[in-house]
Amino acid sequence: MAGLRTFDAFPKTEEQYKKKSQKGGLSSLLTYLFLIFIAWTEFGNYFGGYLDQQYIVDPDVKENVQINLDMFVKMPCKFLDVRARDLTMDNKLAASELKFEDMSFFIPYDTRINDIREIITPELDEILGDAIPAEFREKIDMRMYYDENDPSSAGHLPVLDGCHVFGSVSVNRLQGELQITAKGHGYQSHIRTPMDKINFAHVINELSFGDFYPYIDNPLDGSAKFDKDDPMTAFVYHTYVVPTIYQKLGAEVDTNQYSVGEYRYHKDDNSMASMSLVPGVFIKYNFESLTILVADKRLSFLQFIIRLVAILSFVVYIASWMFILVDIGLVTLMGPKWSLRYQPDIASQGILEKN
């Protein structure tokens, strides 16, 4: 047992050989405060981590992608038709996957109307905080509020001049277009929407691709478009979707970002006639082949602790060094009386005073 002693690299000095000074105590206090500050920032750095971006090509063959849509259109639901068309020439009857609810059209508070929104690039933490998966609620059957066969019984209801279209629709993961049109205009239908009913003033509450995370902010969320003078306007949105994976502390959110360009056609425009366009809302989409992987990386915890302690002890070391240097400076400039370290005891004071 005694042999272990020789390995002791931390020799201790008995208390009686140590001296403590009041001034030293003050500088120690300052040092401790500084240490706490350093430790605080280091912890902050550790938890904040650093962002690492990778660009990967998806190794899986994909078939479909989900579009999450929630919008108000100023047209009764019975006249609305939603389809998705893409490179495969498939005609996706999206209307059968979406839910339609009659409503009285309104533009919610805090919606940007005919306006380009300010550009926000959400931070990783925001995305992760907002990534709460959800599903659209079931449709409310409005018929329970009135008798279908007796129009007068609907008198207590507000004027249902709008339609709430919401739900998730799965489309081919290819360049394509989601078309919201009036029945009988564009596609054949047994109903032909009367011209005076066509009005594609609309509010987009949510438009996103991939898993549905309602709280993640997308460029088109909370925007309204209408044209007072020409209800027959066709609104076209061009979106370019970039798959993005966010990773932090083991949590992973696989979602899609998109960029938007938008324009509109008017009935009187030559372009609308020549390109055989019909009024409606058209959301064109295309997908980027590269996936952005945004990962938050950090040191391992052990390494971090070692680093932290090393920095802290270094600070202590520097502090004591400074203390000694200041002390030496004071002693050489002002005389030994000013020494911070060695406060003269009474006996030596006598000697100093004699000199």
Add this chain to the structure above:
Amino acid sequence: MSARRSKFLLLDVFSKTEEDVRVRTNTGGIITIGCILTTLLLLYREWAQLTEVVTRPQLYVDRDSDAKLALNFDITFPEVSCDILTLDIVDESGELQLDILDSGFTKTRCDQNGKELATEDYKMGTDFKPDTSKLSRGVGYCGSCYGVLDQSANDAVSPEHRVCCQTCDDVHEAYLDAGWAFHDGHNIDQCEEEGYVKHMNDHLHEGCRVRGSASLGRIRGNIHFAPGKSFITTDVERRGISHNHDTSLYYGHKELNFNHIIHHLSFGKPVDKSHEKLRRKEEDQSGISTNPLDGDEMRPDRNDAHLLQYSYFAKIVPTRYEYLNDKYPAVETTQFSATFHSRSIKGGIDDDHPTTMHTRGGTPGVFIYYEMSALKVINREQHAQTWSGFLLNCITTIGGVLAVGTVADKIFYRAQKSIWGKKTQ
């Protein structure tokens, strides 16, 4: 001299305690040994990090637009014979590579279980070569074209100007030009005599494995495997050139279908295997480039398999790998992401997609649409750490461990002293 020395002594911040006032303890020894071990472990980890190589991707805009893009593939069709199968490459410029004989394709006949029977160089349509020498055809023989070509004027003109279909091939060509269905050539004397009909029917239920590479333009296009010879019709009314296949023989046999196994499909130069080994194992099992279709097997259990059209949409991202090791030159390759789609050419709604109206028409087969991405990824290998960083980390590690040790030792020393008094030091 001594005064000078004392001045320097004053500056000594590493002031030492005299040996006789120091106390050494057993716990101190244990902590020291523990510290040394921890330090060694951490230094080893630092060393491992120094030798570690990381890949840092950067995005660039692709500038080598002139270069041709190589296509490499190896696909087995277990239920279409090599005689029927054709391969065409069509790109957006309208460039049709219908005749890709010299591009170095091989096709291998195989039975339905994928067992290989014989390999030949790729030739359009059938590989049947008739032995014409045995045929007894008199001088002045003028074969019937079975109404495709107008032969009514033959009697009036000299023999050189007669319209004749001398061989089975001639009849086939004439049929294709007119857009007539040729089937397997039965009831056409030339074909029966040459043995073409027998040949086609004998091999009808074989499979086919196609391997090879071709070079493509760097624009949007498609590669497709379809049944029957392809031909072009110019449709004056629709002001378009359409590309068609003589699918008559395929449609005549409902048991044929385009089930397929993609053993390999990649764009860009094939990558040397030694480069693959260079890559670190744990993260990149896929190797140097992502080829998502490799190993893809499409054998759906559907009644209408005969009429299915399979489409793959590939978006190609040019990629360059740059290695740290100078021995290995940078590799220019590509990766692609793929989307799959299948539909019956009858169109309408199928069980897989209950809310989708598929379009009608088209040709059964396997279509691979490709498109280039404007962005290029350059993956650069880098050391995770520099030498100076490594040294600094080592020093920090040692210092940190020693500092922790000092604190621990002090705590133990104080604790021992207050518990057992001064006797046990």
